[in-house]
Amino acid sequence: MRKHILVLDYGVGNIKSIMAAFKKFEDNVLLGSANKDFINAKALIIPGVGAFRHGMEKLKVNKLDTRIREFAQEKRPIMGICLGMQMLFSSSQEFGESAGLNLIEGDVKRLSPKQKHKLPNISWSEISYSSKSEPLLEGINQSDRFYHIHSFYAEPKSGEHILAKTKFFDKSYCSIAKKGNIFGCQFHPEKSGEQGLKIIKNFVDISNTNE
Amino acid sequence: MNPARRLIARIDVKNNFVIKGIHLEGLRKVGDPNELAKKYYENGVDEIVFMDAVAAYYDRNSLSEIISQATDNIFIPIMVGGGIRSVSDITDALNSGADKVAINTAAIRNPAFLKEGSEVFGSQCIVSSIDVKKEGPDSWRVYFDNGREPSRFLLEEWIELVQEMGSGEIVLTSIDREGTKKGFDQDLARFSSKRSSIPLIFCGGIGKLSHVIEMNDIEYDALAVASVLHYENLNIQEIKKALDKK
Numbered sequence: 001m002r003k004h005i006l007v008l009d010y011g012v013g014n015i016k017s018i019m020a021a022f023k024k025f026e027d028n029v030l031l032g033s034a035n036k037d038f039i040n041a042k043a044l045i046i047p048g049v050g051a052f053r054h055g056m057e058k059l060k061v062n063k064l065d066t067r068i069r070e071f072a073q074e075k076r077p078i079m080g081i082c083l084g085m086q087m088l089f090s091s092s093q094e095f096g097e098s099a100g101l102n103l104i105e106g107d108v109k110r111l112s113p114k115q116k117h118k119l120p121n122i123s124w125s126e127i128s129y130s131s132k133s134e135p136l137l138e139g140i141n142q143s144d145r146f147y148h149i150h151s152f153y154a155e156p157k158s159g160e161h162i163l164a165k166t167k168f169f170d171k172s173y174c175s176i177a178k179k180g181n182i183f184g185c186q187f188h189p190e191k192s193g194e195q196g197l198k199i200i201k202n203f204v205d206i207s208n209t210n211e
Numbered sequence: 212m213n214p215a216r217r218l219i220a221r222i223d224v225k226n227n228f229v230i231k232g233i234h235l236e237g238l239r240k241v242g243d244p245n246e247l248a249k250k251y252y253e254n255g256v257d258e259i260v261f262m263d264a265v266a267a268y269y270d271r272n273s274l275s276e277i278i279s280q281a282t283d284n285i286f287i288p289i290m291v292g293g294g295i296r297s298v299s300d301i302t303d304a305l306n307s308g309a310d311k312v313a314i315n316t317a318a319i320r321n322p323a324f325l326k327e328g329s330e331v332f333g334s335q336c337i338v339s340s341i342d343v344k345k346e347g348p349d350s351w352r353v354y355f356d357n358g359r360e361p362s363r364f365l366l367e368e369w370i371e372l373v374q375e376m377g378s379g380e381i382v383l384t385s386i387d388r389e390g391t392k393k394g395f396d397q398d399l400a401r402f403s404s405k406r407s408s409i410p411l412i413f414c415g416g417i418g419k420l421s422h423v424i425e426m427n428d429i430e431y432d433a434l435a436v437a438s439v440l441h442y443e444n445l446n447i448q449e450i451k452k453a454l455d456k457k
Contacts, residue, residue, distance in 0.1 A: 016308040020283050050333030120335050120379055122410045122432065123214030124257055145215070147257075147288060149310075149335045168214065191288050191310065193252070 002042035004028040010058045013047040021190035025204040043207035048083030052092040055083050077181040077207050085184030089154045104179045106156040120151040121168050129164040136202045144195040146187040216454040217257040217433035225264040241441045252285045254447040263293025275307040282308030313340035319355040319362045329377030338380040339373040358386040370406045382412040392418025400429045423453040
């Protein structure tokens with residue numbers, strides 16, 4: 001039996017809020033990055049804020065990138081949040097081209113709507129989605145707002161990996177990606193009040209069903 | 212679609228009490244920081260700022276415990292400011308659960324500190340807190356040490372520099388209006404709006420809903436309020452509605 005939800009500790013991002021949010025719905029949340037932490041994990045959370053290249057370098061230091069790929073191959077659920085989502089993709093254009101985990105095909109690009117606008121996008125924005133039976137979105141309404149803070153976004157190569165979209169001025173982009181049991185969330189569910197906590201709870205439920 | 216403007220609750224803390232002054236001076240105790248933060252969260256505020264009111268004076272920040280407690284119950288962004296002067300201060304604030312730090316005095320003394328912070332933690336984490344006093348028509352002087360010391364910078368110079376140094380946001384306070392409930396300085400709002408290419412938070416002076424509505428044709432990103440919430444003059448939902456009014 002897999003025991004805990006593993007929140008990956010690799011020195012990037014506000015981990016305390018993520019831990020607190022998951023602990024509301026799961027007794028066994030572990031912050032770690034050791035091999036043994038992966039072995040007994042029923043699901044993996046990849047947090048992270050900041051620069052893509054810096055994040056990927058941190059993942060490579062202890063071969064965490066390899067651990068994450070193995071985790072994905074075993075079909076255990078993964079959720080990447082913000083930078084953690086972007087790193088699931090093939091590559092990023094932030095500060096020159098750099099390679100990602102390539103678990104979802106697609107690229108990370110700079111948000112650049114045609115209208116005059118400010119970056120980063122720091123906003124509580126509505127998400128829209130079309131799936132009617134997605135467990136991650138159980139109880140989420142189309143008009144619910146989530147806290148976004150980013151200048152880059154991930155664009156899946158295939159539209160079928162887009163679960164939800166967010167609009168920023170005239171630009172509509174993927175804000176939740178899904179491929180099998182791999183989820184990526186561009187906004188911060190752990191910072192989005194009660195609606196965000198629903199997404200966290202839904203992911204915990206997915207992890208438990210998957211066991 | 213323009214994103215909706217955010218409403219931020221500002222909580223100034225001194226010796227574990229929430230305090231509130233006028234023009235950043237004459238402080239009065241108004242309650243417990245964690246109780247107020249929880250109440251504002253439950254009432255739907257978008258973000259919370261904890262400011263250590265005396266930290267810049269004593270070169271320390273004492274909010275870690277309060278932030279740490281807050282993040283167990285409050286699932287919205289938390290900014291912390293006051294006495295942030297080194298990378299290790301930022302690390303401490305983030306480790307206790309803050310998402311962003313507001314930097315003022317340390318940046319005036321050494322603008323490169325903003326650059327250092329944004330390179331290590333990302334721009335989204337580094338907020339420039341700017342306190343200004345009016346000197347003449349369309350002229351504002353940047354102050355530091357809690358509004359006590361004039362700096363060598365005029366507002367437009369400082370906005371340009373903090374952006375260049377990688378700040379992700381600006382929180383702008385009019386010392387002349389702070390705590391007066393006379394409304395935010397509209398000339399200042401228009402002046403800074405034209406010069407900022409990063410998200411802009413206006414802070415201080417809001418006393419009634421018309422103060423919010425009169426600013427709706429100005430382009431800005433978030434409004435930070437304190438007294439009107441602490442003293443329950445206005446409630447969060449009605450301010451948010453006023454922010455959205457076209």
